Amino acid sequence: MTDTIERALAEIKFDRDGLVPATAQQHDTGEILMVAWMNRDAVRVTLTEGRACYWSRSRAKLWRKGETSGQVQLLREMRLDCDGDTVLLLVDQKGVACHTGRRSCFFRAWRDGGWAVIAEPQIDPEILYPDRAG
Amino acid sequence: MTDTIERALAEIKFDRDGLVPATAQQHDTGEILMVAWMNRDAVRVTLTEGRACYWSRSRAKLWRKGETSGQVQLLREMRLDCDGDTVLLLVDQKGVACHTGRRSCFFRAWRDGGWAVIAEPQIDPEILYPDRAG
Numbered sequence: 001m002t003d004t005i006e007r008a009l010a011e012i013k014f015d016r017d018g019l020v021p022a023t024a025q026q027h028d029t030g031e032i033l034m035v036a037w038m039n040r041d042a043v044r045v046t047l048t049e050g051r052a053c054y055w056s057r058s059r060a061k062l063w064r065k066g067e068t069s070g071q072v073q074l075l076r077e078m079r080l081d082c083d084g085d086t087v088l089l090l091v092d093q094k095g096v097a098c099h100t101g102r103r104s105c106f107f108r109a110w111r112d113g114g115w116a117v118i119a120e121p122q123i124d125p126e127i128l129y130p131d132r133a134g
Numbered sequence: 135m136t137d138t139i140e141r142a143l144a145e146i147k148f149d150r151d152g153l154v155p156a157t158a159q160q161h162d163t164g165e166i167l168m169v170a171w172m173n174r175d176a177v178r179v180t181l182t183e184g185r186a187c188y189w190s191r192s193r194a195k196l197w198r199k200g201e202t203s204g205q206v207q208l209l210r211e212m213r214l215d216c217d218g219d220t221v222l223l224l225v226d227q228k229g230v231a232c233h234t235g236r237r238s239c240f241f242r243a244w245r246d247g248g249w250a251v252i253a254e255p256q257i258d259p260e261i262l263y264p265d266r267a268g
Contacts, residue, residue, distance in 0.1 A: 004247040011249055021155040030164020035220040081239040082232050086169040088240045098216050105215040106222045113138040115145055
């Protein structure tokens, strides 16, 4: 298993910070949920555990998506682009992807000269992250 | 027009190289076509001209998608994520997105311990880029 995953990693070209952008897409609807970053360990964890794990640049640590909120992303398939420097995760998103409580992080659209909010939260963020609610 | 686009740019958080990752999605089918990079000028051109323009890191220049191949991406909508550090382009892709002649750059899938090629070229790259064929 480990050797196999090392072969997967060998084809991925990480940047000078050891990261690649990862786009997460809901496998059946095609909805783009979020874009985050993965390092080698995040790829290892994602393939081993079958759920999306990213590298949090702000917290400088591995971030198993949903570890706090419960809103996990079960991995359906990992894909790699032609240049090998960005990955696509087809996932089954439990609940919502965005920390604001919205299904997708891409809830702002450039319309009529402004960033329009095109989706409302489905869950109160304070329910997702009770420890942060103060 | 210019002032308006500057307001759009003000909400985008470019990285230390002045770039953000941009995911291009076919607007009607939901297919992920590619992920590339945009700087401020690429965003300006994309919003002004209504077609996707990226920053080519390898060539260190603006890259109007399709300028050589004719495989342009007409912009349907630009979206911004919650953190403002990555954008999603909903586009209408003419022809194919990938320089290999495939519709999507994400034609490799991690299956059974290897990167499987899951799509074939629709167009010969030598037809897309005749000047490079020699």
